[in-house]
Amino acid sequence: MRVALFLTCVNDTLYPDTGRAVVKLLTRLGVETDFPMAQTCCGQAHYNTGYRHEAEPLARHFSDVFKDYDAIVTPSGSCGAMVRELYPRMGERARAEGRGDSLAATVAPVVPKTYELTEFLVDVLGVTDVGAYYPHTVTYHPTCHGLRSLGLGDRPRRLLEAVKGLELVELPGAEECCGFGGTFAVKNSDVSAAMGTDKVRNAESTGADVLCAADNSCLMHIGGTMARLRTGMRPVHIAEILASTEEAVAV
Amino acid sequence: MSGMYLGMPAFPEAARTAVRNPTLRGNLRHATHTIRDKRARAVAELDDWAALREAGKRIKDHTLRRLDHYLVQVEEAVTAAGGTVHWAADADEANAIVTRLVKETGESEVVKVKSMATQEIGLNEALEAEGIHAYETDLAELIVQLGKDRPSHILVPAIHRNRGEIRDIFRSEMSEWGRPAPDDLTDTPAELAEAARLHLREKFLRAKVGVSGANFMVAETGTLVVVESEGNGRMCLTLPETLISVVGIEKIVPTWQDLEVFLQTLPRSSTAERMNPYTSMWTGTRDGRAGEGDGPRTFHLVLLDNGRTDTLADEVGRQALRCIRCSACLNVCPVYERASGHAYGSVYPGPIGAILSPQLRGTGSEIDASLPYASSLCGACYEVCPVAIDIPEVLVHLRERVVQGGPAVRQGNKVVLKPAKGHAAERAAMRAAQWAFTHPGALRTGQRLASRTRRFHPRTLPGPGRAWSGSRDLPAVPAEPFRDWWQRTHGGKDGVK
Numbered sequence: 001m002r003v004a005l006f007l008t009c010v011n012d013t014l015y016p017d018t019g020r021a022v023v024k025l026l027t028r029l030g031v032e033t034d035f036p037m038a039q040t041c042c043g044q045a046h047y048n049t050g051y052r053h054e055a056e057p058l059a060r061h062f063s064d065v066f067k068d069y070d071a072i073v074t075p076s077g078s079c080g081a082m083v084r085e086l087y088p089r090m091g092e093r094a095r096a097e098g099r100g101d102s103l104a105a106t107v108a109p110v111v112p113k114t115y116e117l118t119e120f121l122v123d124v125l126g127v128t129d130v131g132a133y134y135p136h137t138v139t140y141h142p143t144c145h146g147l148r149s150l151g152l153g154d155r156p157r158r159l160l161e162a163v164k165g166l167e168l169v170e171l172p173g174a175e176e177c178c179g180f181g182g183t184f185a186v187k188n189s190d191v192s193a194a195m196g197t198d199k200v201r202n203a204e205s206t207g208a209d210v211l212c213a214a215d216n217s218c219l220m221h222i223g224g225t226m227a228r229l230r231t232g233m234r235p236v237h238i239a240e241i242l243a244s245t246e247e248a249v250a251v
Numbered sequence: 252m253s254g255m256y257l258g259m260p261a262f263p264e265a266a267r268t269a270v271r272n273p274t275l276r277g278n279l280r281h282a283t284h285t286i287r288d289k290r291a292r293a294v295a296e297l298d299d300w301a302a303l304r305e306a307g308k309r310i311k312d313h314t315l316r317r318l319d320h321y322l323v324q325v326e327e328a329v330t331a332a333g334g335t336v337h338w339a340a341d342a343d344e345a346n347a348i349v350t351r352l353v354k355e356t357g358e359s360e361v362v363k364v365k366s367m368a369t370q371e372i373g374l375n376e377a378l379e380a381e382g383i384h385a386y387e388t389d390l391a392e393l394i395v396q397l398g399k400d401r402p403s404h405i406l407v408p409a410i411h412r413n414r415g416e417i418r419d420i421f422r423s424e425m426s427e428w429g430r431p432a433p434d435d436l437t438d439t440p441a442e443l444a445e446a447a448r449l450h451l452r453e454k455f456l457r458a459k460v461g462v463s464g465a466n467f468m469v470a471e472t473g474t475l476v477v478v479e480s481e482g483n484g485r486m487c488l489t490l491p492e493t494l495i496s497v498v499g500i501e502k503i504v505p506t507w508q509d510l511e512v513f514l515q516t517l518p519r520s521s522t523a524e525r526m527n528p529y530t531s532m533w534t535g536t537r538d539g540r541a542g543e544g545d546g547p548r549t550f551h552l553v554l555l556d557n558g559r560t561d562t563l564a565d566e567v568g569r570q571a572l573r574c575i576r577c578s579a580c581l582n583v584c585p586v587y588e589r590a591s592g593h594a595y596g597s598v599y600p601g602p603i604g605a606i607l608s609p610q611l612r613g614t615g616s617e618i619d620a621s622l623p624y625a626s627s628l629c630g631a632c633y634e635v636c637p638v639a640i641d642i643p644e645v646l647v648h649l650r651e652r653v654v655q656g657g658p659a660v661r662q663g664n665k666v667v668l669k670p671a672k673g674h675a676a677e678r679a680a681m682r683a684a685q686w687a688f689t690h691p692g693a694l695r696t697g698q699r700l701a702s703r704t705r706r707f708h709p710r711t712l713p714g715p716g717r718a719w720s721g722s723r724d725l726p727a728v729p730a731e732p733f734r735d736w737w738q739r740t741h742g743g744k745d746g747v748k
Contacts, residue, residue: 181627
């Protein structure tokens, strides 16, 4: 199986540790992973802000870069949802605008082969115990697009519950949005910050050291709010927890 | 829509006031969380909820596709049952028709059933300008009217008020409108309800004209349906001699059997009840139907367009017309909970308002152009919608209309909208990003530049950057981007194009 890591532009630029964790984890599970260097961005920020036409070349570029792989794995629920849910919709819209089937046909091969990391682990590799060790109290925030667009369900929790040393505690109001929402975070910064503060206060109430999620964009917002409110908690991507072992314990 | 919303500031500015009001935040948090939890339990009781939701969606879509046919059927059936049908293209026409009809009765007072359509057109204000007093009889609408306030929720228009505030409004305002509240009125629900009951009873017994909307119109018989909890609606629908109903053209269902779907999904979605306490149905007038002696002597149906045909012309946006005004999307929305209903500048607040108002009114005003952005696209609204309106999809579609313009229908005419002002910098940034993202080498240069200058990066930003860093620290830029590490350690097998 030829597996490609679609890291996402945000992780590539700001969170390389998450990328290294995915490579380490998949390698440990016997999956050889490639990182096609021509990858850039899925176009989600363009699409969701109203620039669908500007997102189209990015969707075509993505499809060109990844079309020959058997599986495309991404550590981001929202970028995964962009490909799986919104690329087909972009193809339909282009067709409705009288621009033919070209876009739909270009994106069609990559859509069913794109997996969010926890889906790939549980559904494709069939593992829930990945042999991880992480001696911390963790609370889990299901990010919206992973939860509602991809339907990740309890996959991330099952993976976390199997981690040695990890104590998982329930996050009150877990399924409420953290308030990031891409450009929403700056276009409606007051409401976004209020949502972020409530999320962080709920996380603090659990007594956990770590808030875990499967999307670094949301964690950037939650973590930035935690730092500003001086909570002492820290945001950690699920890939870094699952990659952590007794020999090399992640922070 | 109503003139009172003209000149509303954009959503972010209007929301700021609410975000900083702890009483309002507390009232809304308590109310929305209570009802959202109850709704979840009420919906979970039904094994066939998904099928009911799909059926509701299909019935509405079918009706909207053949609306021309069903509207004529409604007109024929209502007329045959002794009623009179009027067609109103917009709010002004509808208000003029209702005003004329009330004047023809010689009355100067009307009692009102809670109705979104009449709120949408600003009927009370239009009637007042002609010397006709309209009395709201729904408890929450009464609170809003007495408080000279605006509704902030579709189902619970006074959701932003707590019991203490309601007691104060009753004590100071009721005497201006009719029977005063007792001096020793407390804020217990039973006492507040009793004060409202006595105040309203006077109005019901005196009124000769009732004004309503309708939750549904059944095309096959011309029957109108109002679903409510308090029974005040039924008083208005049965006691007055003249009944005038203002109903949006999208409220049609073809047959009585179709009601079986919505009479299950609407109460569970809105009040979390298995069945609502009062469902009133009426067909024409008491003389128009042989052998039946109840209902109004005169019945007028005003069919309201007011932007609905324009909305229907939009392939993506038309799904908003499926809405049955249950409010489930408001109650579950994290943005609504913090921004409150008034920030949406419309009688339709929350997620559904954010897609309905910019379609019914167009995206020309500051508030309407900002509404499609009043969402983090979390998708909770779509999940609970009993007619499966994909609100995030429509929000993104309307964002596109705002920033890129494009074809639309306004007042029945095909137009090409220009992009809205104020998005030039964003558009330039999006295009620059698009270029960088289709040129991986350029992206990499940018990433390296960010990494090498990272010591000089501040933790907070000045100017527009404060929108982020006013409440959140900036993430630290790493020493090298992932792709550089990969190339160093794995040799960059694919190389950069």
